[in-house]
Amino acid sequence: MVPRYARPAMTAIWEPEARYRIWFEIEAHATEKLGELGVVPPSAAKALWAWWNTNPRIDVAAIDAIEAVTKHDVIAFLTWVAEQVGDEARFMHQGMTSSDVLDTTLAVQLARASDILIEDLDQLLAAIRRRAKEHKYTPTIGRSHGIHAEPVTFGLKLAQAYAEFSRCRERMVAARSEIATCAISGAVGTFANVDPSVEAHVAQKLGLAVEPISTQVIPRDRHAMFFAVLGVIASSVERLAIEVRHLQRTEVLEAEEYFSPGQKGSSAMPHKRNPVLTENLTGLARVVRSAVVPAMENVALWHERDISHSSVERFIGPDATITLDFALARLTGVIDKLLVYPERMRKNLDRMGGLVHSQRVLLALTQAGVSREDAYRLVQRNAMKVWESDGALSLLELLKADPEVTAALSPEDLEAKFDLDYHFAHVDTIFARVFPS
Numbered sequence: 001m002v003p004r005y006a007r008p009a010m011t012a013i014w015e016p017e018a019r020y021r022i023w024f025e026i027e028a029h030a031t032e033k034l035g036e037l038g039v040v041p042p043s044a045a046k047a048l049w050a051w052w053n054t055n056p057r058i059d060v061a062a063i064d065a066i067e068a069v070t071k072h073d074v075i076a077f078l079t080w081v082a083e084q085v086g087d088e089a090r091f092m093h094q095g096m097t098s099s100d101v102l103d104t105t106l107a108v109q110l111a112r113a114s115d116i117l118i119e120d121l122d123q124l125l126a127a128i129r130r131r132a133k134e135h136k137y138t139p140t141i142g143r144s145h146g147i148h149a150e151p152v153t154f155g156l157k158l159a160q161a162y163a164e165f166s167r168c169r170e171r172m173v174a175a176r177s178e179i180a181t182c183a184i185s186g187a188v189g190t191f192a193n194v195d196p197s198v199e200a201h202v203a204q205k206l207g208l209a210v211e212p213i214s215t216q217v218i219p220r221d222r223h224a225m226f227f228a229v230l231g232v233i234a235s236s237v238e239r240l241a242i243e244v245r246h247l248q249r250t251e252v253l254e255a256e257e258y259f260s261p262g263q264k265g266s267s268a269m270p271h272k273r274n275p276v277l278t279e280n281l282t283g284l285a286r287v288v289r290s291a292v293v294p295a296m297e298n299v300a301l302w303h304e305r306d307i308s309h310s311s312v313e314r315f316i317g318p319d320a321t322i323t324l325d326f327a328l329a330r331l332t333g334v335i336d337k338l339l340v341y342p343e344r345m346r347k348n349l350d351r352m353g354g355l356v357h358s359q360r361v362l363l364a365l366t367q368a369g370v371s372r373e374d375a376y377r378l379v380q381r382n383a384m385k386v387w388e389s390d391g392a393l394s395l396l397e398l399l400k401a402d403p404e405v406t407a408a409l410s411p412e413d414l415e416a417k418f419d420l421d422y423h424f425a426h427v428d429t430i431f432a433r434v435f436p437s
Contacts, residue, residue, distance in 0.1 A: 047088035095193030114176035132158035216305035227295035234288035258337035
């Protein structure tokens, strides 16, 4: 985790003290249920909660010092708690194994991280929705392969992003549901030394589902799916970021990131206004996606458990969630303050002499009885003259002067095919699909 790219609420989930607090809750809730079952004295859980309610501070440094000797983090924690609580603490961890604590804790952390990410997506969607409706009918050029294609609206560009991030939200909700499971099943998952009702009790207290069958660990296909979803969301972040970066290029300049008073774009060139936020988002997306392959490789553990996954998750859990949280918030800010230049969009739309209407002429010729092959040839030979003139020539005027074209279409017919509004007849239909309410 790099503080420059981290926000407090998400970072707090991964702080050592936050982790130890979840560990304590798991142990105390389990001891509580064991007391109800008569496995341990009911006084054990009462002693744990009594200490917790009067001494909420966890001494991370002291636990770390114990771990330096024991070389085992859970044992170090249990030892420290026993030192604080006294004799009743010996009943903690009855029939449990370290993974019961560690895996259930990770599930809680990832579920809490999911809640923040879902809220991030909600805020991003609200910003995109607002800007899409603002520019619903702002004409701009659609590009394929980076080359002018046909007219679209800037609102449609943003509506596409809204639909994409709506799917991202649905995936994030599903990922949260899949990752939020509890395992308190003992050394190899058989419940030999801990009753299944203990697991159910802890799960209910922590807002988790019961893992249907664990080994010594929660199956890592769940985690693989979770991090894969984060990777997909990061890719969607990058897709929109790259759109802004391209639109901000000097020769395009149809939109650009907000440039605040006093901001500097370059240490050498005072004129520069660089798309640094969206370039940064491209880099952050790479960081999030870097967690996906390790998460996939963690699925294949030896037998009932090994710890090859453990070190990986200590990195990717905090790094991927913290980075994506920051990226989503940054992208929301970019869209919210994005500077949009409709006049430049119209200028770029018109700069190639009407080439963007070539398909309409092609179709009109075929409907007038010209074969598709001949129609394509007639339009293309005139279009290439416009292309080679860099838009100095007019496709409409060249077509009007071509006797093979005018033999099929009158000048008035041709002029009708250069109507920009024709391309926007179904914008309302698309918006109704994307924004049903």
